[in-house]
Amino acid sequence: MRGVLKYQVRHTPYTMGHDKRRVKWHSEGQIRVTLWSNRKHLTREMGEDTRDGTQSSWFKITIPFGKKYDKTWLMNSLQSHCSVPFTPVDFHYVQHRARFFVQDASAASALMDVSYKICDEENKKIPIFVNTSAVPYSVRDKLAPEKMEQLKLTMSKRYEVSRKALDLQSLRYDPDLVGHGIDIILNRRNCMTAALQIIKMNFPELLSLDLHSNRLFQLDGLSDITQMVPTVRILNLSKNELNSTWELGKIKGLKLEELWLEGNPLCDTFPDQSTYVSAIRKCFPKLLRLDGRDLPPPITADVDRPDLIKPYKERYEGSDVVKSLVLQFLQQYYLIYDSGDRQSLLGAYHDEACFSLTIPFNPNDPDPSSLFEYFKYNRNMKNLKDPNLRFQLLKHTKRDIVCSLSVLPKTQHDFSSFILDTWFQSESMIFVCVNGVFKEVEGRSQGSVRAFSRTFIATPASNSSMFIVNDELFVRVATTCESQRAFSITVPTPSCSSEPTLSQEQQKMVLLFSMQSGMKPQWSQKCLQENEWNYTRAAQVFTMLKMKGTIPEEAFKQIP
Template sequence: MGKNTQDGTPGSWFKITIPCGGKYDKTWLVNSIQNHCSVPFTPVDFHYVKNQARFFVQDAGIASALKDVSYKICDEENQKISIFVNPSNVPYSVRYKLEPEEMEQLKLTMNKRYDVFQQALDLQRLRFDPDLVDHDIDIILNRRNCMAATLQIIEENFRELLSLNLSNNKLYGLDGLSDIIQMVPTVKILNLSNNELNLVWELNKIKGLNLEELWLEGNPLCDTFPDQSTYISAIKDCFPKLLRLDGQELSPPVTVDIDTPYLIKPCKESYKGSETLKSLVLQFLQEYYLTYDSGDRQGLLGAYHHEACFSLTIPFNPEDLAPSSLCEYSKESRNMKKLKDPYLWVQLLKHTKRDIVCALGVLPKTQHDLSSFVVDMWFQTEMMLCFSVNGVFKEVEGRSQGSVRAFTRTFIVTPASNSSICIVNDELFVRDATPSETQNAFSIQVPTPISSSMSILSQEQQEMVQSFSTQSGMKLEWSQKCLQDNEWNYTRAGQVFTMLKNEGKIPEEAFKQIP
């Protein structure tokens, strides 16, 4: 396979090297260079070597123009990017470019592997396909010429491709695959399982894809994480829209959509939007804590800004020598009065959403009593809102299972680009609940029976009570009380009812008598 065909005359090729270019995204880097280059160019064989980025061009004029771009581009850290230009041999993918008959056979082979209804292309174990082996064509996708030829056929013949399976191809790098971002941006499902990928960094080369499903199991990189939550967090940093990883459903990010162009308006005493803002915050808190208590806190990634901060504190009494019942929280507590080591005080401040969600993931599993929440919005501008929530929760696992805690949480949020709340600062204070708080936690109080109570409800509320009574088996007055306690949110009322029923906290008299 691959005769020594050389495009261009000897000496017409140039190698372009960007030192430290390995830390830059390919699309951003190439676009930045093109924007500063006086002539258009097409990078050939773009790839990373250790910490460098390299590609080739075939024209002395282009090479000269690229040399002039050196030190004219600054990255996000305001560091100037240097570009080295040197004469080169013909690039590998050009020198060993597949012959027309080889391309045609590869195309026929790929056509057989394409599902037109699912818009899916199955290229697993491509090298061992009999249609290629019988024609003595060796397609090794780690070779840039083979991957380039494969992507060229995909671009020309499967423009609406949604699913691509590249499993079991012994891939150890994704340099060649990076061109798929521009060539076939429609791909939503990618299977890279059972390859030889060692570093998550390789995924940065294709993070421009808006993937919804990704398979990585069977790659060495999967064994480099201490736990599943850290693994999921790292992959979702590359692909924020990911819904499934290795066949596992991921929790959706917490977002709250609104219709107004600005989330937060200047505060006025008679401002008509205050009810809308109140509703928005309460809905956000409900979704946040339902996700927080779900057992998989990875779904909270979408609620935080990339550079958000989080801190946790617990009470500190220097005279209290007894071991604290809050020991699961004490190791993360950032109380300045207790910590003598300034380095540790800084280290305990969680910075970036990934670190925050990882920190939240190791805290005890909980169940919050949403009906106990007291919410206060105490500062707002057009671009920032500060609010706090007080309430109680109980731990549902571990040696402190059943323990009731009280908490205060302060959020500072800004509008996000997708018209949702975005947390930039999160402070959590946890303490032991008082006996009164413990006694009242997760309890539904018996309503005072009023014979005409249904008559003061709207028609919609009466229908909700009837429906809730039918589904829960509770009497009408108990169903009404449960809905009222949860502000007529039918879904939340159902979740609270199910939780309390499972714990045996609803008395028998609340239920209808079965004849």
């Protein structure tokens, strides 16, 4: 059996080299590429000798443009579609490709059968190429048994049982290894593979791994940790030579809660701390501490799933249900919007959603520059005559929308100012309008209060949630009265005079905790005080107690 593919070409044809394809000219400026069939071809090539005179039983699996796929997603997709279980060896990215090896002809043949049968999130079919290969480096250069035994003894001395923590800091210079003439350089794939194998066999419940000061400049070898030691929650990579967050993407399958990166060149590539935190959290959404500093708890509507919107299946049972749903949605949406990491709003939008921004048209405005940061995104039809520009300013797809939202000024919305209306709903759609005020928290207009009106049109999704399909935002300068009333409502403090008055920062913490937890301000304040105003710890305690059902019902706010 032969598979036939056609490709348009404009340049001189070339031969395909060692991968056993045949290339022929075809009519109308095309070439015909004939791929050898799976099993027959692989079985025949298994008999070919390698350079060292032994028969090859290794196969190289290549995914063109595989660099854009997360390793965990790609491996899970291949495993679920492949008819034969396989063990990937030496998974790594080469330029734009993803590559790994298998040592089983039946698995290699089955993987070739999966080619063009897996679709990515853009609904593009993923090709898979299979070729015979020499023995992979990590296997060919595998540590000798006596070296493995000494490395195991050295790592055992560095393991702390009570904390389930392994300290591999400056491992190369460990006296026990140097004294035996063993050179362990963790940048080498065979060395990192050996270390991970020892961890998997001897410390399978490892929680904390310290790789401080190992001169790591790439994490290809460490990427196997997501399958071999997925229990790791604390990882120290400080004082290495990592230059890009791309390297961190190779291990983002870990559910890290604490990460250390200080002392790596990549830390100097960000303009400020918030941008740095945002970039790292894209790889590790559940991260609670970075470089020893507590982070605000990750904002999600559900602990186990990334959807921002709460389940929507009961929306037709009465107006109270719809009201509760809308309030939860708006709280989650604007808490994320104000957090500084608006990329997390991707889950709130439909793939083909639209967004537009409008500011007032007033030719007599004495200060037309007061909304200058919004002007270039303004799609007001009164003063926008160019049809091409009108089309460009109407943002399509959720990625374009979130990119547009991310460049708008950072904000803090006044939840107490919100006026809501759900003026239309059906089985397939709901219209939500919200009016209120916010202030800008940085830049040339820092402290300026703006009034806004926003209309969301949302539709149910297949997983009983809902997505925004249309988002229209109108922004104007707040009136003097609106500015005076903005952020004027404070959290009530205990009436007892012996209790200290809350600071402004503590009041904000109480208000935010109350919105996220659903508890009344007094109970939120109590939870924060009992945890010494450590927001992360208070959130963890709240989650644990709520799961146990020990929080009384009167602690929670009632939806009016």
